[in-house]
Amino acid sequence: MRLAVLGAGAVGGAVAELADEYGHEVVALADSSTAAVDDDGVDAAAALQAKAADAGLGTAAPEDALAADYDVLVEATPTTLGDAQPGFDHVASALERDRDVVLANKGPVAERYADVRALAADSAGSVQFEATVAGAIPVLSTLSDLGPSRVDAVRGVLNGTANFVLSRMAAEGLGYEHVLAEAQDLGVAEADPAFDVEGTDAALKCVILSNRLAEAETESVAELRAATTSLAEAEIQGITDLPPNALELAADDGQTVRLIGEATRDSVRVGPRLVPENGTLAVSGTRNIVELETAHAGRLAISGRGAGGDATATAVLSDVNRL
């Protein structure tokens, strides 16, 4: 497959570098200001090196990447909320050309799922988005294999930053501010950690899961539009105002606290929850876990790296391979 990769950060860069190993060719690689475009294949390592040296990815403009002769558009620009731009327009541009789209950007499928499906319904191209939920964890393909109508709920630890902070607070008896500062030093938390520790990121992933579950019960884009849950409708509580002794009290009872996101067909909830200390959901560090509540196979849980360039790129490239 010939790939146009939009976004040259950790995920887009890793997709471009690993594509060859998966048997694909990158014909365009763009960030928000420059692009490398070559019908005979972009040298991704060289382009990324040039970008790192502030020379730009290449001599082309970002819009040239969208116009390139690709089979699959990989949308790995930063997630934006609301109208999900410019990611949404990138998706639209590819579908209008009957090309396939693989998303790492959560915006279009979290905030405008019905709009994306409406465009896909009129296109020969399809939209895949495994990488938008829990990085390397194949939750969406497992959901498709099980059949979304046979899954009642999906829950789990969907934000590595929040989980690092909580699991370290629990293991070391340290305070929130202390562990957050440590996480920032380690590069596990952003300078502005609000998106992660307030639960927004986990909620976006749950909105995507909820949309996918709801879709199984709808037969038209209009029905889907009515059935989707938006971020605004989600019940979200972060970990910033956890009572200081909550972890201690939990431990006395063989439990611990994790930021758990839960998606059903018609609801999204994210908040700190008590979970058994040795239970399935009590993963440590930046690890994520997703548990699917199935109709015929009980609970199925998948844990792994929920973020990181290479890990997330494997989800993107698995989507490409499934096309």
Place this chain on the structure above:
Amino acid sequence: MRLAVLGAGAVGGAVAELADEYGHEVVALADSSTAAVDDDGVDAAAALQAKAADAGLGTAAPEDALAADYDVLVEATPTTLGDAQPGFDHVASALERDRDVVLANKGPVAERYADVRALAADSAGSVQFEATVAGAIPVLSTLSDLGPSRVDAVRGVLNGTANFVLSRMAAEGLGYEHVLAEAQDLGVAEADPAFDVEGTDAALKCVILSNRLAEAETESVAELRAATTSLAEAEIQGITDLPPNALELAADDGQTVRLIGEATRDSVRVGPRLVPENGTLAVSGTRNIVELETAHAGRLAISGRGAGGDATATAVLSDVNRL
């Protein structure tokens, strides 16, 4: 899809009963002595009820099921070792008719993998076998999605009976014979538990995983034949002669013991291993877990029901849906 289901035990019976919900039709259902065959669809519930009342599944002979007008043969007869008969001949019969095969029976893919692939190479039909390893856990499809060449090893708890015994011995401080008898009372262990507690069942699953990993590096059936690992070559130790104080000593060190199977491209090992008490592999009860060691995404772990009719049937039906 029109299914012919061979084997009407827990798995075959559940496949026949759930097929309709997955959008498929059962045109034949057979055990070793009788069959129900109907081009317009077999009433699976009625056939199974008749079998339970010792009246047989239907008025047809088992060989009539093989001759039925099906798209997919579901082979769910009991696993046999060595020549893997009669399962192997069933697979051959379907492939010679250019039909697809979905296996729940481990024999053909554990003991005669290269023979199966040789037949498939000459057929328009394909062979799927998700249900042969760890029931509802989608380890083989995840391996395919990641690309077997990008997975170095697969390890895990692959036998629910052995895990029930070990985890209960550890949790309650009870002896092996006591817990085994309890497991037999509960129906978790067979009257003759050797196949499970001596590690053979876990080893067969690891042989299948090892074959799948080895296959990624081979380009012909002859190469595959040379690369496959047989059960005879596997290093297998069961849980029957665990030193009486092993679990206690492990617990003193924050560890526990699990029967771990490990498959690489060229080796299969099964034996009791020390694992961290709160670690990923320390699942309890009959639950199974599989951990994949990936090249670019670290460790990915999937846990769930490793056995049981309905759970294993979901793996069979997911295979059918992927055809």
